[in-house]
Structures are given as structure tokens and as C-alpha cells.
Amino acid sequence: MKKEAAKKASQNFLNGVPILLVLKLLSEKEMYGYEIVRAIHEKTGRSLSFPEGSIYPTLHVLEEDGHVKSREKAHNGRTRLYYAITPSGTKKLEQLTGEWRKVFQGVHLALDAGKAGLS
Amino acid sequence: MKKEAAKKASQNFLNGVPILLVLKLLSEKEMYGYEIVRAIHEKTGRSLSFPEGSIYPTLHVLEEDGHVKSREKAHNGRTRLYYAITPSGTKKLEQLTGEWRKVFQGVHLALDAGKAGLS
DNA sequence: TGGACATACCTAAACCTACTAGGTATAATA
DNA sequence: TATTATACCTAGTAGGTTTAGGTATGTCCA
Numbered sequence A, B: 001m002k003k004e005a006a007k008k009a010s011q012n013f014l015n016g017v018p019i020l021l022v023l024k025l026l027s028e029k030e031m032y033g034y035e036i037v038r039a040i041h042e043k044t045g046r047s048l049s050f051p052e053g054s055i056y057p058t059l060h061v062l063e064e065d066g067h068v069k070s071r072e073k074a075h076n077g078r079t080r081l082y083y084a085i086t087p088s089g090t091k092k093l094e095q096l097t098g099e100w101r102k103v104f105q106g107v108h109l110a111l112d113a114g115k116a117g118l119s
Numbered sequence C: 001t002g003g004a005c006a007t008a009c010c011t012a013a014a015c016c017t018a019c020t021a022g023g024t025a026t027a028a029t030a
Numbered sequence D: 001t002a003t004t005a006t007a008c009c010t011a012g013t014a015g016g017t018t019t020a021g022g023t024a025t026g027t028c029c030a
Helices: A017-028 A033-043 A052-064 A087-112 B017-028 B033-043 B052-064 B087-112
Strands: A068-075 A078-085 B068-075 B078-085
Touching: A017 A033, A017 A052, A017 A068, A017 A078, A017 A087, A017 B087, A033 A052, A033 A078, A033 B087, A052 A068, A052 A078, A078 A087, A087 B017, A087 B033, A087 B087, B017 B033, B017 B052, B017 B068, B017 B078, B017 B087, B033 B052, B033 B078, B052 B068, B052 B078, B078 B087
Parallel strands: none
Antiparallel strands: A068 A078, B068 B078
């Protein structure tokens, strides 16, 4: 359940894109779950969508891991849970961004081999 | 409303990269499992590696789905199982390539928003 | 006043992919 | 002969994501 130490990084070809996107958004500003879902859709040029039900487990794991922290904020008598990125989250974001670029470049090389070099 | 039973799925943010790469390689020439593993490593600029033990289940699934077909070929008294892509596999490759580009563009937009246009 | 709808959050369980970690067997090399 | 490289294989599992359901409040409007 809890992966204390052995968080081991089996280099997945690609998972963690949702987390990457969430952390990226939160690095720009505090947001609440419901908002994040829609922001991802918009920020990705409406090409990717994150099922609404998926965001909460994702956020909870991120919080457990200390990558984000939440605080309640009232809004029109309704409570919203805003999430903010932590320093650890910023580090994680950098790491994931690096991995993303590596995978992306690797796949690109394989797909476009033979074609003119990519930038 | 109801989707067909088992098959379909979920717009994953990203899975299927291994399959994408395998099909891509096989679209260029017939290869055997052990060779594919090393080819992926090379073709991706040595940035991605596919665990050797992973390739066989992957190939078996691809064959079950009719995307590749295999034939034995002797080589120095040893038998190799060569895989070739099928028309169905070619279609699948196109589909996966399209999905890959969509995800890649979406993530890129989200990550680089604000920066100068990407190439 | 009440019904529909959007907002906002939540969770257990299922689902798939891909990985781990082990295995077999042959050929080449030292 | 022992070791290494080649070549294939599979059961079991991890782990990220989705599904499919749920609760509850606020807003709009007929």
C-alpha cells in the first residue's frame, strides 16, 4: 500500500502525464480539483481530457506524497479545496518534465528516423 | 451509451508506446523479439529501453490481435521467431501514431504555454 | 416550489499495461 | 568446463488510470 522507501522508478514508457499536467498547472496558480479538470482540457488545446472522477485520487496521492497541499476556501457559501504546489512538488515537476522530454524525443527519433532532423 | 463489451477503452493519456514502437520497427522489416529489444534502444537514441522479458507478452498479444504474424527461421542451428506486421497492424500503427501526436501536442501546449510557438 | 442543472467533492473496485523475476535451452568463447 | 551471449518463455504482480457510483449545495426559471 504505502510505498515508503522503495518507491522505485521502473522507467515506465509513460505514465504520470496526468500528474505532470496537474503539477504544471499548480505551479502557475492555486486551483481546485474541478477547475483543474477543465483547465487541462483547455490548456492542452482541447485535445486531452481528464475524467472528472480521476482528479481526486490523483490529488490525494500528490498530497500524501507531499507534492501539493490543500486548504479550504469558501466561495459563495460553498467550500472549495484549493491545492498549491510545494517545493517537493516543484522538484517532482522538473523530474517528470525531464522524463517526458526524454520519452518524447526517443519516440520521435524512432518514428521519424530517416526524415529530416527534428528540431 | 453502453459500449461494447471488453475491448474499448478509455482514452488513456499514454499507454501503448511499446506497441507503437514495436509496430513501427516491424513496419520497416521483419524482426525477432530479442532483436526488437535492442533495436528500440538504438532507434530511440539509447534513451528508452524495453525490458527483455516484456517483449514476448507484447508480441503474443499483438499476434493474437492479428497485428503481426510470426514464422520460424533457422539461424546457425538456432531457431528464431521472426515477426512481420500485417495490414491490420499497419492500421493500428497509424492509429497509435495519431494518438501519440495528439497527446504529445497536448502536453507540449500545456508545458510550453506562454513560450514562443513550438516547432 | 420544485425540478433541472451546474458545481464541487468523494471512493471502492475494476481495468490494463507493462514490469519483475524467475525459468529453459543452445551456441560461442575462454 | 565454465561462463557469457543469444533466444525464448510465463506466472504473478504492481501501479496508474478509469469507471461508476455516490453526496451535497447553489442557481435558474417556469
